[in-house]
Amino acid sequence: MDDLETRELRYFVAVAEELHFGRAADRLGIAQPPLSRAISRLERRLGVQLLDRDRRGVTLTAAGRVLLVEAEAALGAIATAVRRTQLAGSPQLPLVLATKAGASHELLQQLLDALAADGQSVDVLLCEVGEQAGLLRRGRADLALMHIPYDDLAGFETEELFVEGQVAILPAAHPLAARDQLTLADVSAVPDLPIARWPRLDGTYPDGPGPEVHTQSKLAQLVALGKTLLVIPASSRAWQWPEHVAVPVVDAPEVTTVIAWPSDSHSDEVASIVRSAVKLL
Amino acid sequence: MDDLETRELRYFVAVAEELHFGRAADRLGIAQPPLSRAISRLERRLGVQLLDRDRRGVTLTAAGRVLLVEAEAALGAIATAVRRTQLAGSPQLPLVLATKAGASHELLQQLLDALAADGQSVDVLLCEVGEQAGLLRRGRADLALMHIPYDDLAGFETEELFVEGQVAILPAAHPLAARDQLTLADVSAVPDLPIARWPRLDGTYPDGPGPEVHTQSKLAQLVALGKTLLVIPASSRAWQWPEHVAVPVVDAPEVTTVIAWPSDSHSDEVASIVRSAVKLL
DNA sequence: ACGCCGTGATACTCCCCAGGTATCGGCCTA
DNA sequence: TAGGCCGATACCTGGGGAGTATCACGGCGT
Numbered sequence: 001m002d003d004l005e006t007r008e009l010r011y012f013v014a015v016a017e018e019l020h021f022g023r024a025a026d027r028l029g030i031a032q033p034p035l036s037r038a039i040s041r042l043e044r045r046l047g048v049q050l051l052d053r054d055r056r057g058v059t060l061t062a063a064g065r066v067l068l069v070e071a072e073a074a075l076g077a078i079a080t081a082v083r084r085t086q087l088a089g090s091p092q093l094p095l096v097l098a099t100k101a102g103a104s105h106e107l108l109q110q111l112l113d114a115l116a117a118d119g120q121s122v123d124v125l126l127c128e129v130g131e132q133a134g135l136l137r138r139g140r141a142d143l144a145l146m147h148i149p150y151d152d153l154a155g156f157e158t159e160e161l162f163v164e165g166q167v168a169i170l171p172a173a174h175p176l177a178a179r180d181q182l183t184l185a186d187v188s189a190v191p192d193l194p195i196a197r198w199p200r201l202d203g204t205y206p207d208g209p210g211p212e213v214h215t216q217s218k219l220a221q222l223v224a225l226g227k228t229l230l231v232i233p234a235s236s237r238a239w240q241w242p243e244h245v246a247v248p249v250v251d252a253p254e255v256t257t258v259i260a261w262p263s264d265s266h267s268d269e270v271a272s273i274v275r276s277a278v279k280l281l
Numbered sequence: 282m283d284d285l286e287t288r289e290l291r292y293f294v295a296v297a298e299e300l301h302f303g304r305a306a307d308r309l310g311i312a313q314p315p316l317s318r319a320i321s322r323l324e325r326r327l328g329v330q331l332l333d334r335d336r337r338g339v340t341l342t343a344a345g346r347v348l349l350v351e352a353e354a355a356l357g358a359i360a361t362a363v364r365r366t367q368l369a370g371s372p373q374l375p376l377v378l379a380t381k382a383g384a385s386h387e388l389l390q391q392l393l394d395a396l397a398a399d400g401q402s403v404d405v406l407l408c409e410v411g412e413q414a415g416l417l418r419r420g421r422a423d424l425a426l427m428h429i430p431y432d433d434l435a436g437f438e439t440e441e442l443f444v445e446g447q448v449a450i451l452p453a454a455h456p457l458a459a460r461d462q463l464t465l466a467d468v469s470a471v472p473d474l475p476i477a478r479w480p481r482l483d484g485t486y487p488d489g490p491g492p493e494v495h496t497q498s499k500l501a502q503l504v505a506l507g508k509t510l511l512v513i514p515a516s517s518r519a520w521q522w523p524e525h526v527a528v529p530v531v532d533a534p535e536v537t538t539v540i541a542w543p544s545d546s547h548s549d550e551v552a553s554i555v556r557s558a559v560k561l562l
Numbered sequence: 563a564c565g566c567c568g569t570g571a572t573a574c575t576c577c578c579c580a581g582g583t584a585t586c587g588g589c590c591t592a
Numbered sequence: 593t594a595g596g597c598c599g600a601t602a603c604c605t606g607g608g609g610a611g612t613a614t615c616a617c618g619g620c621g622t
Contacts, residue, residue: 048370089329
């Protein structure tokens with residue numbers, strides 16, 4: 001009964017994410033009828049209804065929601081298998097390190113320098129906030145720089161790299177910009193500069209006055225326009241915008257940068273990079 | 282590049298385990314030529330050599346060993362996806378609990394009684410020693426009874442059920458059978474009854490004088506014949522053989538029985554069974 | 563030394579099924 | 593009520609997965 005083909009899983013994931021057969025087929029580069037057939041065959045094979053085709057579009061059933069999560073995990077496992085096999089087959093293949101754009105510039109630079117000196121080649125994969133975990137699980141990356149308490153570290157091994165405070169990023173002209181330190185209370189009491197809201201794991205946004213953002217670049221744009229207030233690790237002020245200043249937020253939780261890799265990774269190269277990273281301390 | 286089909290993974294696993302195209306094809310229920318073609322296409326797709334076809338059979342390359350492990354994980358993820366989806370689609374589908382034959386009889390009985398009283402149906406899957414982890418990872422089981430420090434609990438959540446000492450199982454006529462307690466030193470100093478050797482995770486056996494066993498039934502046979510000495514958790518003496526006695530081994534490590542389930546399981550039914558099990562304490 | 567056996571690769575043939583095009587059927591909206 | 597949107601169905605085509613037959617080659621027995 002485990003004779004599901006990955007094609008069927010990919011098709012289902014596409015439909016489940018788009019909730020629309022036409023768009024999903026488009027994304028997959030196939031026509032819509034084969035997709036409809038593939039999904040109904042999948043439902044028949046599993047003996048479970050995955051989608052409700054109501055008038056007005058498609059919704060996931062409870063079983064469909066389960067399969068969406070599980071199918072993504074399974075496809076991730078396959079992608080991981082491919083990547084690790086190729087890595088083992090050609091050891092000079094560069095490892096992929098995922099990191100948030102703009103985070104820990106100096107650390108990353110140091111790390112890459114050290115690895116280059118060691119002769120180990122590493123590709124850096126810049127990703128959006130919160131994507132590192134997915135990239136590791138999907139086999140797109142072998143290592144990631146992640147941040148406690150923001151990132152989800154479940155299923156990964158980690159080594160701490162460093163701990164730092166956070167700063168608020170403000171337009172230079174803003175009254176608070178003159179202060180030499182702030183508290184979280186100060187920050188949350190700024191009605192004209194609400195803090196941006198990021199999507200939760202399920203894709204919904206928390207309530208609040210701030211703008212909704214889901215990518216680093218969107219956020220950068222909002223900050224540049226002076227539309228939102230940002231509290232970020234001190235080292236991230238390396239991505240500095242003109243006309244903005246960074247003010248320490250003394251009672252913000254400390255942020256720990258860690259290097260993370262999948263618990264089930266057994267690659268010597270990964271272990272060696274982690275060792276190099278830890279030696280930078 | 283993640284467009285590996287599960288068929289290819291199943292084929293590769295079969296060949297990698299059999300190290301013989303003919304037998305693998307047989308096991309898969311296909312002819313040998315398509316299998317040869319599928320494997321070489323897989324190698325071409327990955328750009329990596331997986332097998333060395335020397336004269337005199339087939340051996341795995343380093344990359345092949347990696348893919349064997351990763352492919353089994355990926356196939357397990359798919360099987361898990363199927364099982365969990367079906368579970369979500371028809372909630373009255375019985376859960377599967379994997380347990381070693383003969384371990385913790387009374388506990389298991391209590392647990393099943395309690396669950397039956399709750400109206401929750403559970404199938405019990407009796408398995409050989411050390412197989413529980415694989416069954417959980419392959420989606421064949423939803424829960425397992427496992428034993429610290431013997432079983433590999435990586436990747437699972439667990440709840441302790443109880444802790445107990447161990448006993449030695451001896452032929453009634455054996456000199457040591459008259460003692461009312463033993464030590465590990467006593468036990469290991471019995472040349473006529475060497476302790477059976479189990480295979481390690483990689484399938485090889487540790488050195489030693491004892492017989493090699495890999496299944497519970499083989500072991501039971503050896504014990505019944507009075508050929509080996511056994512040190513097992515006290516509760517397991519429920520599978521008692523005629524003409525044998527159990528003597529406590531006072532300094533043997535304590536054995537903790539736990540109920541385990543995959544960390545990424547989010548099934549309400551699983552959680553409810555764990556709650557029931559813990560309430561038995 | 564020779565020929566047979568065991569093993570994996572190759573040549574070819576076939577046919578199943580994934581995928582395409584055309585069209586239907588239901589439902590909503592204007 | 594007509595038109596549009598969307599998913600399902602009907603039917604056809606082609607690629608590739610699977611089968612049979614055969615080859616290539618090394619080991620080994622007599």
